Amino acid sequence: MVEFLTTGDILMEDKRISKAVIARLPRYYRYLGEISEEGIERISSKELSVRMKVTASQIRQDLNNFGGFGQQGYGYNVKYLYNEIGKILGIDRQHNLIVIGAGNLGNALTNYTNFEKRGFVIKAMFDVKPQLIGKEIRKVKIYHLDTLEDYISKHQIQIAVLSIPKNEAIAVAKRLVNAGIKAILNFAHTDLEVPEDVIVENVHLSDFLMKLSYRVSSLTENQ
Amino acid sequence: MVEFLTTGDILMEDKRISKAVIARLPRYYRYLGEISEEGIERISSKELSVRMKVTASQIRQDLNNFGGFGQQGYGYNVKYLYNEIGKILGIDRQHNLIVIGAGNLGNALTNYTNFEKRGFVIKAMFDVKPQLIGKEIRKVKIYHLDTLEDYISKHQIQIAVLSIPKNEAIAVAKRLVNAGIKAILNFAHTDLEVPEDVIVENVHLSDFLMKLSYRVSSLTENQ
DNA sequence: TAGATTGTTAATCGATTAACAATC
DNA sequence: TAGATTGTTAATCGATTAACAATC
Numbered sequence A, B: 001m002v003e004f005l006t007t008g009d010i011l012m013e014d015k016r017i018s019k020a021v022i023a024r025l026p027r028y029y030r031y032l033g034e035i036s037e038e039g040i041e042r043i044s045s046k047e048l049s050v051r052m053k054v055t056a057s058q059i060r061q062d063l064n065n066f067g068g069f070g071q072q073g074y075g076y077n078v079k080y081l082y083n084e085i086g087k088i089l090g091i092d093r094q095h096n097l098i099v100i101g102a103g104n105l106g107n108a109l110t111n112y113t114n115f116e117k118r119g120f121v122i123k124a125m126f127d128v129k130p131q132l133i134g135k136e137i138r139k140v141k142i143y144h145l146d147t148l149e150d151y152i153s154k155h156q157i158q159i160a161v162l163s164i165p166k167n168e169a170i171a172v173a174k175r176l177v178n179a180g181i182k183a184i185l186n187f188a189h190t191d192l193e194v195p196e197d198v199i200v201e202n203v204h205l206s207d208f209l210m211k212l213s214y215r216v217s218s219l220t221e222n223q
Numbered sequence C, D: 001t002a003g004a005t006t007g008t009t010a011a012t013c014g015a016t017t018a019a020c021a022a023t024c
Helices: A019-037 A045-052 A056-063 A078-089 A104-111 A145-154 A166-178 A205-221 B019-037 B045-052 B056-063 B078-088 B104-111 B145-154 B166-178 B205-221
Strands: A075-077 A095-100 A120-127 A140-144 A159-162 A183-186 A199-202 B075-077 B095-100 B120-127 B140-144 B159-162 B183-186 B199-202
Touching (some): A019 A045, A019 A078, A019 B205, A045 A075, A078 B205, A095 B205, A120 A145, A120 B205, A140 A145, A145 A166, A159 B205, A166 A183, A183 B205, A205 B120, A205 B159, A205 B183, A205 B199, B019 B045, B019 B056, B019 B078, B045 B075, B095 B104, B095 B145, B120 B145, B140 B145, B159 B166, B166 B183
Parallel strands (some): A095 A120, A095 A159, A120 A140, A159 A183, B095 B120, B095 B159, B120 B140, B183 B199
């Protein structure tokens, strides 16, 4: 069978990276950043696996989805690998965000300075409460939700953060999609209805507590 | 082989439920709650699968990890199934929480009234800033972190929510463990070091943004 | 009873781990 | 060169989907 293939046949294929792999990348990135700050220049998959409590095999498999970043007999250059994973994650450049909902959670997120360290810059907030419009959180201005589409079309906004009650979330998500937003970080406790090409990441906070609750409860039952 | 087994041999086994199944339970619970509120009394796995955009097979497999909740030819009683999943998740009873860190995120979480609807009651907050001690957020008092162990031993606290900077998180987590806490919802951007029997659920907010960023970036690259 | 739909077994698919030849 | 460790193939494990007999 091999003789029928010519160079490039297989390389052309757009290999789909599994969600599990992508979900692990931020953790690699964090560990490599810490290791780099410790002044360590090189690391083997084995050493990294011990730190991260995963298998060395998984690390090598994960990384080789994106290319060969290591060197036989040597391991990986920490800083280089850190930068490469940053590129893969797309955080080598700035992403402009808007936050919809200037309530407690919206404010907390806007005040969360760690986002900017990773290139995520919050450009504006939106709400409907008259008393909030015009206020500023860390230099980020709150606009009325009516001006949402206008703002998005005038600025380079890639990602919207949705921190509003669930009964309004679906309608606002549709407006975001119509205005051209391609990615939504959804804190509202509902699934959004968006086209296939719009990316949604759900953060349902009470779901995390329920998972804890399950495990706490099953512990006590068996004892 | 079968003739060697007597009744009960297999039933004794403590079947481990996979994490993937448990992670799906809160979503089932949410959909069933909504369906119940619509006044729908029964539903088949097929109908539910259409709503939830999963396979009917997966629903039946998931549920049958915990018992047969349905009836052939009929489907599932919505309210009954809702309650049963609630019991499995351990939210048929109250869980007392404490929140460590009364910053923006800690305040937002304490103000998040949805937790109480699911039986998660925040009993106290802790911080080190003198100007915060004694203040109240929604009737929840802020105590000094020095009194943490004392408070935990005097009250029935199952779960701690950690919303403090990462450089303090590991040390505080150790104190929580020593004080007897069995479950931690960790918002600090670091992995905690805890014994095997302590349950940690990590919520690394910037990781979610990085996952979005990856997908936004890979979209633009291929076009 | 006939039809519907479960509970459960079997088949498939995908992800993780192990093994090792390639090579620095 | 000898030793170390990668990149990658093969083996294993687990999770999802399909199929269908059991049964309401």
